[in-house]
Amino acid sequence: NAGVTQTPKFRVLKTGQSMTLLCAQDMNHEYMYWYRQDPGMGLRLIHYSVGEGTTAKGEVPDGYNVSRLKKQNFLLGLESAAPSQTSVYFCASSYSFARAFFGQGTRLTVV
């Protein structure tokens, strides 16, 4: 049971480039989330999904887009990367208020 898997684990982008982060979960969870983690700011919710085909904005959605075409996958896209998007990105999934399961993170640097 792999849980929540994020790819890639590391990436360096130039300003203006685009990329997609993939999150896959094998626990049949309805809810999926993308967070970014920055020093001193904890985890901030970027976007989330309450089920296949649905997405919604979190606290810091600007500059990001998401898609959930399949229940097990949640994609986070950066159309035009900016240095302010340098961060560690975490994907999580859950089936209820009980708990959220996290991936190992993607460390993104935008230069």
Add this chain to the structure above:
Amino acid sequence: AQSVTQLGSHVSVSEGALVLLRCNYSSSVPPYLFWYVQYPNQGLQLLLKYTTGATLVKGINGFEAEFKKSETSFHLTKPSAHMSDAAEYFCATPNTGNQFYFGTGTSLTVIP
């Protein structure tokens, strides 16, 4: 709306000493509350959770937390710190839409 506040971004304790990490919540209804731990370069792992019932919750690795409604607190404790406890700890709560909101984190250093 539910939210959590962690007091103290850095806490240092000696090995064998009591660990106390503070979390206060803001909610108009009894919340669900969680403590997660993050070891360096890893994702977050659930330490313990409070949903309903017993207010003293025991988690993994000897940690426990007590839900105190009168103080709107959910502080994390461990009687005796171990070097392996050095990590970042996050308090969290979900809102009614099942979105999990996290505190800003407390970095625990254990001094040998």
